[in-house]
Amino acid sequence: MPEKRQMHLGQQLTRAGRWSRAGITSGPAALWLGIFLALPLAAILAISFLTRGEYGGVELPFTFDSYKRLAGFGELGFDSLYPVVLGRSLALGMATAVLCLAAALPLAFFIARLSEKYKGAALTLVVIPFWTNLLIRTYAWQILFSPNRWLTVAAHSLGIGTAGEALYPGTLAVLTGMVCDFLPFMVLPLYASVEKMDWTLAEAAADLGADRWRVFRHALLPQIWPGLGAGFILVFLPATGQFVIPDLLGGAKTAMLGNVIQQQFASSRDWPFGSAIAAVALLLVLVGLAIFQRKGSKHEVLP
Amino acid sequence: MRRPGWFLSAIAAGLYIFLYAPIVVIIVFSFNAARFGTVWEGFTTKWYGALLHDSAALSATKNTLLLALVSTGIATLLGSLLAFGLTRFDFPGRKIFDRVLYVPVFVPDIVLATSLLLFYSLVGSFIPALELGMTTMILGHVTFQISFVAIVVRARLAGLDPALEEAARDLGAGEWKTFLHVTLPLMLPGVLAGAMLAFTLSLDDFIVSFFTSGPGSTTLPILIYSSVKRGLTPDINALATLIILISVLATVSLTWLQKNKQDPHPKK
Numbered sequence: 001m002p003e004k005r006q007m008h009l010g011q012q013l014t015r016a017g018r019w020s021r022a023g024i025t026s027g028p029a030a031l032w033l034g035i036f037l038a039l040p041l042a043a044i045l046a047i048s049f050l051t052r053g054e055y056g057g058v059e060l061p062f063t064f065d066s067y068k069r070l071a072g073f074g075e076l077g078f079d080s081l082y083p084v085v086l087g088r089s090l091a092l093g094m095a096t097a098v099l100c101l102a103a104a105l106p107l108a109f110f111i112a113r114l115s116e117k118y119k120g121a122a123l124t125l126v127v128i129p130f131w132t133n134l135l136i137r138t139y140a141w142q143i144l145f146s147p148n149r150w151l152t153v154a155a156h157s158l159g160i161g162t163a164g165e166a167l168y169p170g171t172l173a174v175l176t177g178m179v180c181d182f183l184p185f186m187v188l189p190l191y192a193s194v195e196k197m198d199w200t201l202a203e204a205a206a207d208l209g210a211d212r213w214r215v216f217r218h219a220l221l222p223q224i225w226p227g228l229g230a231g232f233i234l235v236f237l238p239a240t241g242q243f244v245i246p247d248l249l250g251g252a253k254t255a256m257l258g259n260v261i262q263q264q265f266a267s268s269r270d271w272p273f274g275s276a277i278a279a280v281a282l283l284l285v286l287v288g289l290a291i292f293q294r295k296g297s298k299h300e301v302l303p
Numbered sequence: 304m305r306r307p308g309w310f311l312s313a314i315a316a317g318l319y320i321f322l323y324a325p326i327v328v329i330i331v332f333s334f335n336a337a338r339f340g341t342v343w344e345g346f347t348t349k350w351y352g353a354l355l356h357d358s359a360a361l362s363a364t365k366n367t368l369l370l371a372l373v374s375t376g377i378a379t380l381l382g383s384l385l386a387f388g389l390t391r392f393d394f395p396g397r398k399i400f401d402r403v404l405y406v407p408v409f410v411p412d413i414v415l416a417t418s419l420l421l422f423y424s425l426v427g428s429f430i431p432a433l434e435l436g437m438t439t440m441i442l443g444h445v446t447f448q449i450s451f452v453a454i455v456v457r458a459r460l461a462g463l464d465p466a467l468e469e470a471a472r473d474l475g476a477g478e479w480k481t482f483l484h485v486t487l488p489l490m491l492p493g494v495l496a497g498a499m500l501a502f503t504l505s506l507d508d509f510i511v512s513f514f515t516s517g518p519g520s521t522t523l524p525i526l527i528y529s530s531v532k533r534g535l536t537p538d539i540n541a542l543a544t545l546i547i548l549i550s551v552l553a554t555v556s557l558t559w560l561q562k563n564k565q566d567p568h569p570k571k
Contacts, residue, residue: 006390006391006460006461006463006465007390007391007392007393009391009465009468009469010391010392010393013392018392018393018394019392019394021388021391021392022388022392022393022394022397023394024384024388025384025385025387025388025391025392026384026385026388026389026392026394026400027388028381028384028385029381029382029384029385029449029453030385030400032381032445032446032449033403033407033446033449036419036422036442036443036445036446037406037407037415037446039422040415040418040419040421040422041410041414041418043418043421043422043425044414044417044418044421047421103318103321106311106314106315106318107314107315107318109307109311110307110311110312110314110315111315113306113307113311114306114307115306120558122315124554124555124558125319125322125323126322127554127558128326128550128551128554128555129322129323129326131503131550131553131554132326132546132547132550132551133506133507133524133527133543133546133547133550134507134509135507135509135524135527135528135531136325136329136527136543136546136547137325137326138325139329139527139531139543140324140325140326140328140329141325142531143328143329143332144324144325144328148342180321180322180324180325183318183321183322184322233409237409237411238409238411240411241411241412241413241414242411243411243412243413243510244509244510244528248531257411257413258411258413261413261414261417262413262417265417265420265514271421274417275417275421278413278414278417278418281411281413281414282410282411282414285409285410285411285414286406288409289405289406289409293402293405
């Protein structure tokens with residue numbers, strides 16, 4: 001493995017020499033991330049256990065009130081608002097990932113099957129939106145979904161939405177914006193796997209009498225698992241924590257974790273509660289990432 | 304391998320239309336004569352002219368570029384050094400650091416942004432330089448850029464042939480000389496790719512900037528967001544079209560450069 005051989009170059013030094021060089025090279029970045037990443041995240045965790053001050057600041061004592069409120073047990077009895085927001089974020093994130101996967105699979109196979117001449121261009125066409133500002137691409141759907149645009153009229157004729165009204169804000173608009181914005185994140189890793197695929201396995205399976213579904217399931221799918229997993233995590237995690245898309249294309253009924261965090265810090269000025277929601281969002285991401293890294297390392301061991 | 308059939312091609316065409324519909328609609332509407340709303344009222348190029356006299360847009364452009372340049376410079380230096388250290392020297396806790404590196408990539412922007420805002424307001428009373436503004440935005444951008452740079456540079460370093468450095472050392476070059484004349488030129492394409500990524504991420508960032516900006520440090524994404532929120536968009540469409548155009552040009556020329564440049568040191 002090349003990485004082992006790279007490490008070997010440094011291994012010839014004494015332990016002190018290695019550590020001092022590690023300190024000089026990795027030290028500054030480690031210090032930076034310690035101050036501007038670890039400390040602020042620790043601060044958010046600490047503040048989530050404090051009480052909201054009278055003028056918007058924070059006060060003692062330590063409580064679990066913010067977390068109780070997030071779980072639905074507020075001062076005025078059970079309120080499903082925040083558990084619903086949490087569930088909605090996960091559901092929308094999952095739906096986005098599944099829809100992106102369904103769209104990215106044919107697209108990745110399409111690009112991989114093109115001749116070398118067109119492959120680069122087809123791939124660049126996927127990369128361009130990826131590099132284009134997300135805010136702009138999201139806001140564009142407001143225009144596309146506004147009343148009397150042909151897309152909106154077409155949707156109305158299919159029985160979606162109310163005639164004469166815009167298609168946003170709404171769950172459908174949020175989901176459309178999400179899939180459109182995150183699709184390249186799914187296509188790129190998936191394409192990398194499809195590109196490297198050994199097609200002779202599919203031929204062998206077909207020769208041995210497997211039908212098309214079984215060829216895909218047993219000969220092709222195992223080969224693209226790593227790309228599929230990477231794409232899924234690259235879409236699901238950021239989609240769950242999205243703020244801009246539900247903010248521009250959704251309303252109170254489609255509020256996600258990001259929107260309620262922003263509310264607490266901007267209008268409500270309830271830092272402890274905002275911090276508690278942020279801490280939960282962070283925990284979700286860290287757990288998701290840990291599961292993925294564990295799965296990923298298993299895949300590397302496989303031949 | 305079989306070429307794509309008509310069915311697969313049709314699905315792919317539909318998906319490309321889906322991906323480009325928002326981009327095309329912004330470009331089309333930047334030429335719309337209507338002042339308010341999203342109704343088409345005829346062709347005009349006046350919004351591009353109006354942009355030149357829009358002092359808010361001009362100062363936001365200046366802020367965006369300053370923020371992206373400074374933060375990319377710091378992040379590229381720190382991230383590249385980090386990548387080098389992580390691939391070359393074993394030290395206690397390296398494996399954990401290796402994993403922690405992915406945290407800023409996946410932490411939701413809104414969580415990073417609010418945690419920075421809290422942090423700045425907590426320590427800001429002791430350190431006046433941390434008053435919200437350009438400085439706090441730069442600090443925030445570097446924080447999410449470092450990881451991206453380090454991951455890209457590390458991929459490049461891992462693919463290098465150690466024999467080249469060993470040869471340099473065998474021929475009598477010192478450690479520093481080997482780094483300067485062998486390792487650095489070899490890792491440079493990775494460093495440039497990392498810097499490009501960091502620069503784009505900074506240009507695109509809205510949330511971290513939004514929460515850590517102060518009066519007078521408005522960037523283009525913040526300007527676009529507040530205009531969209533207020534429904535005042537005619538010259539914002541023109542502005543967005545220019546941004547899209549720059550992204551397209553940058554992507555296409557980078558791809559073209561990569562394709563046409565013969566890599567003298569192919570990856571192993």
